[in-house]
Amino acid sequence: MNYDLTQEQLMLKKMIREFADEVVAPGADERDKTKQFPVEVFKQMAELNLMGLPFSEHYGGAGADTTSFAIVTEELSRACGSTGITYSAHISLGGAPLSLFGTEEQKRTYLSKICSGESFGAFGLTEPNAGSDAGGTKTSAVLDDHGWLINGSKCFITNASYASFLALTAVTDKEKGARGITAFIVPTDSPGFTVLANYEKLGLHSSNTTELVLENVRVPEENVLGKQGEGFKQFLITLDGGRIGIGAMAVGIAQAAYDKALQYAKQRTAFGNSLSQFQAIQHKLADMAMQIELARNMVYKAAWLKDNGRRFTKEAAMAKLYASEVAMSATHQAIQIHGGYGYMREYQVERFFRDARLLEIGEGTSEILRNVIAREIGC
Numbered sequence: 001m002n003y004d005l006t007q008e009q010l011m012l013k014k015m016i017r018e019f020a021d022e023v024v025a026p027g028a029d030e031r032d033k034t035k036q037f038p039v040e041v042f043k044q045m046a047e048l049n050l051m052g053l054p055f056s057e058h059y060g061g062a063g064a065d066t067t068s069f070a071i072v073t074e075e076l077s078r079a080c081g082s083t084g085i086t087y088s089a090h091i092s093l094g095g096a097p098l099s100l101f102g103t104e105e106q107k108r109t110y111l112s113k114i115c116s117g118e119s120f121g122a123f124g125l126t127e128p129n130a131g132s133d134a135g136g137t138k139t140s141a142v143l144d145d146h147g148w149l150i151n152g153s154k155c156f157i158t159n160a161s162y163a164s165f166l167a168l169t170a171v172t173d174k175e176k177g178a179r180g181i182t183a184f185i186v187p188t189d190s191p192g193f194t195v196l197a198n199y200e201k202l203g204l205h206s207s208n209t210t211e212l213v214l215e216n217v218r219v220p221e222e223n224v225l226g227k228q229g230e231g232f233k234q235f236l237i238t239l240d241g242g243r244i245g246i247g248a249m250a251v252g253i254a255q256a257a258y259d260k261a262l263q264y265a266k267q268r269t270a271f272g273n274s275l276s277q278f279q280a281i282q283h284k285l286a287d288m289a290m291q292i293e294l295a296r297n298m299v300y301k302a303a304w305l306k307d308n309g310r311r312f313t314k315e316a317a318m319a320k321l322y323a324s325e326v327a328m329s330a331t332h333q334a335i336q337i338h339g340g341y342g343y344m345r346e347y348q349v350e351r352f353f354r355d356a357r358l359l360e361i362g363e364g365t366s367e368i369l370r371n372v373i374a375r376e377i378g379c
């Protein structure tokens with residue numbers, strides 16, 4: 001058993017940590033206010049060959065492992081949650097299904113654009129009436145002499161305004177239930193395809209969250225991702241991997257909150273002592289440190305299992321569930337340690353708190369993840 005990161009992982013961690021501190025963090029508060037998407041950050045990440053990090057070098061990726069992806073996602077999220085979710089979705093929701101289920105031709109055409117950063121990656125699963133119950137998808141696709149005709153809508157889709165195509169699910173055979181759902185690769189400039197980015201969100205303000213409207217959108221037969229009828233199975237597998245990304249995001253945000261709280265507790269004085277001298281504050285910080293340590297280990301373990309070809313559904317669900325709850329409690333306590341200042345934007349911890357809230361919802365709510373874990377332990 002070896003808890004050390006490899007040399008490559010350590011070098012990547014050092015590089016992305018510096019990048020996060022020097023390039024991502026300085027504009028994070030401003031972007032939170034202006035809701036500006038971090039395009040410039042991602043241009044630089046493309047130059048550093050990070051946009052296709054875990055994908056095959058054959059398609060322009062860097063051929064790194066899932067732990068490396070978790071490291072990058074954690075560090076970006078420590079600096080800016082919006083940058084973290086954009087990256088996590090780009091890789092694990094946008095690129096991963098193409099890498100896992102795409103044909104050689106699809107990988108050459110589409111995955112390569114994800115790896116180069118020419119297109120952001122996105123994945124359209126959720127619909128207004130089908131979120132946790134994604135089997136209840138209503139978007140439909142009908143095959144005729146001219147290819148597939150897709151009609152329907154998707155909601156809350158990350159990155160779609162910056163994607164030139166995305167994979168989305170549609171019902172191709174109503175009679176077959178979950179086995180009648182198919183994933184399609186759809187260019188976002190297809191006639192009849194509209195991407196709207198009008199949501200007013202609680203946090204993650206500079207990430208791109210969109211609604212998709214598909215009115216008689218045509219795609220050729222070869223745009224089926226993998227096999228017809230396998231869309232449901234594919235998105236369950238995709239979400240297993242995505243949960244490692246959300247877990248890593250949660251660790252990053254929790255770490256940022258803890259770092260700020262520890263620094264503040266040492267500087268701020270009350271009753272003639274620094275806050276860090278009060279046992280009540282020390283215990284909060286000790287709990288934060290312990291929980292972050294455990295959450296990071298859980299994320300790394302799920303990543304390790306995935307990279308070693310083992311089953312990781314349970315561990316990814318546990319890591320995402322636990323880490324997202326740690327992010328909520330760490331950001332909550334970081335505000336508490338800052339007192340009234342914690343409630344003010346200037347001190348950043350309120351941004352971390354708002355950004356963290358999504359992590360208990362996206363890619364499987366905490367309730368659904370407990371269902372997944374219960375199923376996995378044989379309930």
Ligand SMILES: Cc1cc2nc3c(=O)[nH]c(=O)nc-3n(C[C@H](O)[C@H](O)[C@H](O)COP(=O)(O)OP(=O)(O)OC[C@H]3O[C@@H](n4cnc5c(N)ncnc54)[C@H](O)[C@@H]3O)c2cc1C
Nearest residue numbers: 123124125126131132156157158361362363364365367368
């Ligand atoms: C910022 C943001 C980004 C997102 N990005 C994407 C994306 O890129 N692609 C994408 O496809 N989706 C995306 N989503 C959607 C997200 O995955 C869904 O919001 C999530 O899966 C929950 O679905 P829902 O909102 O329909 O809630 P619902 O499924 O309606 O759930 C509402 C509540 O009921 C509970 N509930 C539902 N079913 C059960 C059950 N069986 N047992 C117990 N409790 C239950 C839920 O846990 C929740 O508390 C994003 C969402 C947000 C907010």
